[in-house]
């Protein structure tokens with residue numbers, strides 16, 4: 001479904017060049033659910049932005065269904081490869097309108113739009129009373145759920161999520177992962193560090209560090225406790241470096 005071949009992203013900051021991603025090559029199969037983990041600054045968000053074509057690679061090539069990204073009109077690609085950022089914006093719209101908006105852009109009949117919005121809100125347990133609210137009247141977790149609804153309503157082939165459960169309580173986070181896990185035809189790549197929640201959801205785990213894909217492991221072979229300790233240690237090390 002998605003393929004990266006030798007992809008690198010380099011940014012120039014002042015007179016220094018920084019490699020944000022280095023020589024990434026992998027394939028994501030149709031319907032596969034991959035969890036992306038790595039320490040802060042590893043390049044996770046950069047990778048997600050790249051897949052949604054918010055940035056372009058400096059080297060290498062990306063393919064969606066074997067077609068080079070550069071050959072696909074951006075609007076068409078973003079209809080099929082949808083990104084839910086960590087801190088989504090509803091652009092001043094009411095919840096109801098924000099979820100319906102991508103379908104309006106596709107010129108679907110209003111009745112179909114209403115039905116799909118209704119069904120999606122029902123699945124994600126978005127209460128009716130939120131519908132009239134704007135983002136200023138929603139918590140971060142509620143905004144994330146609405147952004148996920150706005151993505152799901154498009155029925156994308158690839159869904160990319162940046163820490164979608166970080167502001168949800170454990171029960172809602174587990175429920176959301178259950179819902180996402182039932183989307184059998186949707187390829188999912190998700191950054192998530194709530195490792196306790198991952199085993200029933202993840203099929204594959206990527207470990208990214210310094211912009212390098214250090215591990216690509218089937219979920220059944222992942223040692224979750226080891227992974228948790230490794231991330232924790234790196235976090236403490238970073239903290240100590242920042243405090244120096």
Ligand SMILES: Nc1ncnc2c1ncn2[C@@H]1O[C@H](COP(=O)(O)OP(=O)(O)OP(=O)(O)O)[C@@H](O)[C@H]1O
Pocket residue numbers: 011012013018020038039040041042043044045046047
């Ligand atoms: N446009 C840019 N120009 C220069 N440096 C950048 C740019 N975007 C990101 N960076 C740097 O690249 C590195 C990777 O950033 P990125 O946001 O992808 O990491 P991350 O793994 O998502 O981190 P976190 O878990 O903290 O969100 C960081 O050191 C960041 O400061």
